[in-house]
Amino acid sequence: xxxxSSLKDLGLETSDTIIIGVVVLAFILTVRAxxxxxxxxxxxxxxxxxxxxxxxxxxxAASMVATGIGSYSFLKYSEQGYNTGMSSTMTYMNDWFAVxxxxxxxxxxxxxxxxxxxxxxxxxxxxTFARYIALVILLAYMFxxxxxxxxxxxxxxxxxxxxxxxxxxxxIGIFIGAYVTFGGxxxxxxxxxxxxxMLYVAGFIAVFAGIYALGGFTEWWGWLPESHxxxxxxxxxxxxxxxxxxxxxxxxxxxxxFGFMNQGFLMRYLSIKSVDEGRKAAFFNxxxxxxxxxxxxxxxxxxxxxxxxxxAAEGGISGYESFQITDxxxxxxxxxxxxxxxxxxxxxxxxxxxxxALMSTTDTLINACAAVGIYDLYKPLVKKDADxxxxxKAARWVSVVTTIIGMLLVVWFVNQDGSLMSIHYKGIMIIIxxxxxxxFLGAFWRNFTALAACVSMIVGSVVTVMSVWSPExxxxxxxxxxxxxNGKYYYMRALFGMLLTGTVGVAVTLVQHWFFPKSVKDNLxxxxxxxxxxxxxxxxxxxxxxxxxxxxxxxxxxxxxxDDSLEKNxxxxxxxxxxxxxxxxxxxxxxxxxxWYLGGLRSNHVKVKLDNTLENQxxxxxxxTHTEAYLLEGKKLNIEKIF
Amino acid sequence: xxxxxxxxxxxxxxxxFTLVFVYYFPRFLIDSLGEANPWTSYLYLYGFGGYFFMxxxxxxxxxxxCKFGRGRDTKWFTxxxxxxxxxxxxxxxxxxxxxxxxxxxxxN
Numbered sequence: 001x002x003x004x005s006s007l008k009d010l011g012l013e014t015s016d017t018i019i020i021g022v023v024v025l026a027f028i029l030t031v032r033a034x035x036x037x038x039x040x041x042x043x044x045x046x047x048x049x050x051x052x053x054x055x056x057x058x059x060x061a062a063s064m065v066a067t068g069i070g071s072y073s074f075l076k077y078s079e080q081g082y083n084t085g086m087s088s089t090m091t092y093m094n095d096w097f098a099v100x101x102x103x104x105x106x107x108x109x110x111x112x113x114x115x116x117x118x119x120x121x122x123x124x125x126x127x128t129f130a131r132y133i134a135l136v137i138l139l140a141y142m143f144x145x146x147x148x149x150x151x152x153x154x155x156x157x158x159x160x161x162x163x164x165x166x167x168x169x170x171x172i173g174i175f176i177g178a179y180v181t182f183g184g185x186x187x188x189x190x191x192x193x194x195x196x197x198m199l200y201v202a203g204f205i206a207v208f209a210g211i212y213a214l215g216g217f218t219e220w221w222g223w224l225p226e227s228h229x230x231x232x233x234x235x236x237x238x239x240x241x242x243x244x245x246x247x248x249x250x251x252x253x254x255x256x257x258f259g260f261m262n263q264g265f266l267m268r269y270l271s272i273k274s275v276d277e278g279r280k281a282a283f284f285n286x287x288x289x290x291x292x293x294x295x296x297x298x299x300x301x302x303x304x305x306x307x308x309x310x311x312a313a314e315g316g317i318s319g320y321e322s323f324q325i326t327d328x329x330x331x332x333x334x335x336x337x338x339x340x341x342x343x344x345x346x347x348x349x350x351x352x353x354x355x356x357a358l359m360s361t362t363d364t365l366i367n368a369c370a371a372v373g374i375y376d377l378y379k380p381l382v383k384k385d386a387d388x389x390x391x392x393k394a395a396r397w398v399s400v401v402t403t404i405i406g407m408l409l410v411v412w413f414v415n416q417d418g419s420l421m422s423i424h425y426k427g428i429m430i431i432i433x434x435x436x437x438x439x440f441l442g443a444f445w446r447n448f449t450a451l452a453a454c455v456s457m458i459v460g461s462v463v464t465v466m467s468v469w470s471p472e473x474x475x476x477x478x479x480x481x482x483x484x485x486n487g488k489y490y491y492m493r494a495l496f497g498m499l500l501t502g503t504v505g506v507a508v509t510l511v512q513h514w515f516f517p518k519s520v521k522d523n524l525x526x527x528x529x530x531x532x533x534x535x536x537x538x539x540x541x542x543x544x545x546x547x548x549x550x551x552x553x554x555x556x557x558x559x560x561x562x563d564d565s566l567e568k569n570x571x572x573x574x575x576x577x578x579x580x581x582x583x584x585x586x587x588x589x590x591x592x593x594x595x596w597y598l599g600g601l602r603s604n605h606v607k608v609k610l611d612n613t614l615e616n617q618x619x620x621x622x623x624x625t626h627t628e629a630y631l632l633e634g635k636k637l638n639i640e641k642i643f
Numbered sequence: 644x645x646x647x648x649x650x651x652x653x654x655x656x657x658x659x660f661t662l663v664f665v666y667y668f669p670r671f672l673i674d675s676l677g678e679a680n681p682w683t684s685y686l687y688l689y690g691f692g693g694y695f696f697m698x699x700x701x702x703x704x705x706x707x708x709c710k711f712g713r714g715r716d717t718k719w720f721t722x723x724x725x726x727x728x729x730x731x732x733x734x735x736x737x738x739x740x741x742x743x744x745x746x747x748x749x750x751n
Contacts, residue, residue, distance in 0.1 A: 086737075093730070093734075094688065094692065096692070096696070096726055096727055096730050097692040097693075097695045097696045097699070098695070098699075099699075099723060099726070100696065100699030100700055100702070100703050100723055101699045101702070101703075103719065103723070104703035104708045104709045104719070105699075105702070105703065105708060108708065221744065222744075222745075222746070222747040223746075223747050223748060224746070225746055225748065226741060226742065226746055229740075229741035229746075230681050230684075230737075230738060230741045230742075231734050231737045231738060231741075232681060232684035232685060232688065232734075232738075233684065234678065234679060234684065235669075235672075235673070235678045235679075235683050235684045235687055236678050237678070237679075243684035243687055243688060244669060244687060247687065247688055247691055247692065251688070251692060252695065276714070276715055279719055283719075283722055283726065286726070287726055287729075309747075309748045310747075310748075312748075313747070313748050444702060444706075476666075477665070477666075495665070499662065499665075502658055503658070506655050506658055510655060532702065532703070532706045532708045533706035533707060533708070535706075535707070535708050536707070549713050549714040551714060551715065643714070
């Protein structure tokens, strides 16, 4: 029986290593080619970061698959699946509680207000000081993730090929930095779509190979211990993975952080053509993408447990080499190598999925950091009124700098003790509670003031950091969570931080309103359109008119007639077509190339006008409108009303 | 004084109630079922989760962010509630199957 504590123990032949390397390299080059093609769809800075709010829901939703699964996910969740079983799905399947706040609150607020970043929201909702406090916290969050992804990729390369992180990380960093730098958000979305598909295919291969080795689904379930079958882990027992902590740390703080402040995800939602489509993407993400992803990243660990149990009971698995896992960190790779019967081509393909996971998460984060760098630092502080070409150039430089900082942060991660899971949550649970709570209060409580936002973010962040050295402060909230003192409060620190920030924020707001009403006199006016109860105003601003909510039907396969006398970003149609759309003069509509599989790549938002001289199924627009929507001559288009 | 009058007290009241709930609910569950019972974890998650989910529904309907009959709001609201029930049911069935189907190795 092989006792495997590292991949070096697999005893890969040189020829196997070369084949695996060739498959991985082929994958990298394919992704690079994909990214380069879509780099052409960047006319301006809005396209570079947000792809011009034009995509159908399924495109960003599908590309979010790859973004949501980091390189560490396969390793971390397979390890967790092996140790605690199907409860490894918990972090992926507990997001529903925050969905009402997102789909009816935060999403329409940022979309209709055309908010580019969370710090920008803080400036508009509160003041400049709040913006920069939020910026510091947000950058800490983003850089933490970028550094962590580079770090875990370096570990994989070290384990598998024996390539030092010193070399593997700069090479991968330069590669990712290059296509993000030149491609922008459109390249990121399309390469992530491709990588997401690859990731799912490779993940399913690993799962099916494992189930096949076991002799079928019933065998897998039958050999799985009861503790490993359960969807939830013990309420309090394991200090690093318990239901109580996961609820506060992951289901609330983590989900809100991912949905509300992860700039990468926000930019995906802001690239979608309408809020309605954004809701579709959000529901699809929580109901389909996340559960499937939970299976893809964790199932190999569950299979490993059944294999070990069956092997122990029956003395081996017929047709497969016996093995024992002593280092659970490499569970995914060891089980996969064994169950694909040491086939280097298949294994190389599965390994490419790990790479896809890393690249797709990191490219999104680099693009997101660049967006924050331009909109929150460069534009307001360095050069206010430059043209788009200048900002596009600056954005590319910021992407380069972001990549370099991310790579440098690996030095810090290398010096951290503990498992991948513990390093991850130790950092995240300190960074997010204060800002998550402040965003929440800002978006959902109109009376929440600028002073309260600043004070609560500073106090919340500082005290949460200090609780690392004084964990006894959290005792009152989490005394029943057992475990060693130093590892006790990974998750419950999030609850502590959120409650503290919330209490300070509410207290300061109430004191201001009750005792210093003059200090909050402009609060209501400033928050108009930026809170959940003022969304009607936000919609009016977005449309620059009164929204028309009547539901119409889409009109398909329209012929385009070019007429330069029509204003830019206006189209005209006859009364019959407008009636089908249930649209009136000046309503906001969305035009797109009729080929659905483009997902809105060639499309734009425009306003519609009545023109009864036009025939049915004909739409008129200027050449400028046609060009700006990336439409092609001779191709038909579809139109639908936004509101 | 105008500001004081218009100040909405629902949020502070909810936060106060939440603090009390956060403190007593887990203790009630542990006293009733024990920490190791799989249903304790289930009820903890859906108890607290359900509480926040309900606050979310209350908030979006009371503030007018979700208006029944406007656009597709009713449809989204229905999906929202159905999704919650579906996930809650899925997890309950999952626990039931995990506990009721015998394990081949006899190891629990």
